[in-house]
Amino acid sequence: MKELLGLPIDASAHGPELDSLTVIVHWLMLVLFVGWGLYFLYTLFRFRQSRNPVANYHGTKSKISTYGEVAVAIVEIVLIVGFAVPLWSQRVDDFPDEKDATVIRVVAEQFAWNAHYAGKDGIFGRTDIKLVTAENPLGIDREDPDAKDDIFTINNLNFPVNKPVIIYLSSKDVIHSFGLPLFRVKQDAIPGERIPLWFIPTMTSDEIRESMTWEMSTSDTVRYQNLAVMDNYIGTDSTVLASKRDFLTQETMDLLKQTGIESIKVSMDVPTEIACAQLCGLGHFRMRGSVNSMTQQGFDEWLEVEASYLQQ
Numbered sequence: 001m002k003e004l005l006g007l008p009i010d011a012s013a014h015g016p017e018l019d020s021l022t023v024i025v026h027w028l029m030l031v032l033f034v035g036w037g038l039y040f041l042y043t044l045f046r047f048r049q050s051r052n053p054v055a056n057y058h059g060t061k062s063k064i065s066t067y068g069e070v071a072v073a074i075v076e077i078v079l080i081v082g083f084a085v086p087l088w089s090q091r092v093d094d095f096p097d098e099k100d101a102t103v104i105r106v107v108a109e110q111f112a113w114n115a116h117y118a119g120k121d122g123i124f125g126r127t128d129i130k131l132v133t134a135e136n137p138l139g140i141d142r143e144d145p146d147a148k149d150d151i152f153t154i155n156n157l158n159f160p161v162n163k164p165v166i167i168y169l170s171s172k173d174v175i176h177s178f179g180l181p182l183f184r185v186k187q188d189a190i191p192g193e194r195i196p197l198w199f200i201p202t203m204t205s206d207e208i209r210e211s212m213t214w215e216m217s218t219s220d221t222v223r224y225q226n227l228a229v230m231d232n233y234i235g236t237d238s239t240v241l242a243s244k245r246d247f248l249t250q251e252t253m254d255l256l257k258q259t260g261i262e263s264i265k266v267s268m269d270v271p272t273e274i275a276c277a278q279l280c281g282l283g284h285f286r287m288r289g290s291v292n293s294m295t296q297q298g299f300d301e302w303l304e305v306e307a308s309y310l311q312q
């Protein structure tokens, strides 16, 4: 069933439980669809006009459909109380300690995702709506000592794997929805509200990219700009035709084909995205950002680089 649903790769710790709940719900729906469908056909046949020429005003005495409904209700209660509520409670009640987590403020706007990191001191500096400009989309008050080392990114979210990520989500304008499909996260961003959410990423973007890799025929047309070559391809005269992580272009494809290479390994260059899951305006389609899930070391290095920009 899971294969049938076409669920994307799971890169979060709570994902497998969520996926199995999705699978169970779909099994229930399949049984209901087939069961009630057959029952409907049966009643059409059983109560056909030739067998029942005169209307019966007392109805059927059989209790079968009642039993069926009670059974369905019991299964649904078990699903809600036994599976859905415990899962939900983990998400909203069992928040990890901020000390052990990567804490990020995410502020949605038409049509971008702004991410705010506390920097070295671990304290978010003051922000003020009056300070919001195109260069300072979060309105960070650099006069505030706590804000001096704060880092922000636009349409780019970075976090390390294997420890909790806590996100405080809000919106500047309309309702958006913060969706990280591979991390099984989706939460509405609502103006005037600061909504916390958390998850534990378990795969780095590199690992996800590797696991998504597929074979592509060099006779195919390159229709997407965000494909990456996933192997090194060397020509007969040992010139490099394409290196791993190069963007795949039509020129590269043609070159590879001419050299006699029939198929190549490709993957998504940015396999993980933030997607706005709420129709939030005309530019909704472009409200997406890249997600870099990294090793702790990679994340620390990234923070160093970002911090060095602040010095300038």
Ligand SMILES: [Cu+2]
Binding pocket: 108, 109, 111, 175, 176, 177, 276, 277, 278, 279, 280, 284, 287
């Ligand atoms: Cu949006």
